[in-house]
Amino acid sequence: MKLLPLLDRIKGFFLRLLKKLPDLISGALDFVYPPVCLVCGLYCEKDICPDCIKLVTRPDKKSFNIRELYAYGDFRYYAGYSGVVKEIIGRFKFKGEMWIGRRLGNILYESFVDCFDYYDLIVYVPAGRASFLKRGFDQCSEIAAGLSKRSGLPVLRALESNSGKGRQHRLKRDSRKDNVTGRFRISDVLTKEELGKLRGSRTLLIDDILTTGSTLRECACLLIDECGCLKVDAMVFATGRTDIG
Numbered sequence: 001m002k003l004l005p006l007l008d009r010i011k012g013f014f015l016r017l018l019k020k021l022p023d024l025i026s027g028a029l030d031f032v033y034p035p036v037c038l039v040c041g042l043y044c045e046k047d048i049c050p051d052c053i054k055l056v057t058r059p060d061k062k063s064f065n066i067r068e069l070y071a072y073g074d075f076r077y078y079a080g081y082s083g084v085v086k087e088i089i090g091r092f093k094f095k096g097e098m099w100i101g102r103r104l105g106n107i108l109y110e111s112f113v114d115c116f117d118y119y120d121l122i123v124y125v126p127a128g129r130a131s132f133l134k135r136g137f138d139q140c141s142e143i144a145a146g147l148s149k150r151s152g153l154p155v156l157r158a159l160e161s162n163s164g165k166g167r168q169h170r171l172k173r174d175s176r177k178d179n180v181t182g183r184f185r186i187s188d189v190l191t192k193e194e195l196g197k198l199r200g201s202r203t204l205l206i207d208d209i210l211t212t213g214s215t216l217r218e219c220a221c222l223l224i225d226e227c228g229c230l231k232v233d234a235m236v237f238a239t240g241r242t243d244i245g
């Protein structure tokens, strides 16, 4: 066998393996972490046990139309960013407990189970380079993977963070330029097929926490303007804002 085709086959094997890696890790994590309550750690079939769920501040409504904050679609969040929710997210993002991400995705699925038929795909807000290197994983990718596993919706890594690359990607747009600051860009390794999936799609955009809303606005704006997404609804795990309702 000639060397070059052989090298291509080896490279192909590793690329396929790399694509399957998140699923393999996810399966391994399911095995390593038995069903326990995310808060108290006691055995429980649910992500948060009946006692601990009383400590979670849930919104009154399931979805919100908050045009002044997010004008590109509907907005949903699981809980207020305080108390036990803040603790869980802190362990996930800052103490290396990567496995929590899949469970957060699972919680989102269980909380909004009726809405997922509407969507074509999931896109998540990517971590910046520095936080990815520090954390060792992309937190919203983990949440999206957990959500995908339950909903069956495909996840597309359509966005990339420009952090650490300066502002050279700033776009010269006119209409919605206020929302596009150059912190993100559409991934330049998307295939034609993937771009085709985005065009006209009803996309669900995932982030972990909503603060000012600028991240969601920028990502949604890029997805609509650059990829032709039809609608981008946002879903985040928690928000500290008290003015949504």
Ligand SMILES: [Zn+2]
Pocket: 037, 038, 039, 040, 041, 042, 048, 049, 050, 051, 052, 053
């Ligand atoms: Zn508990």
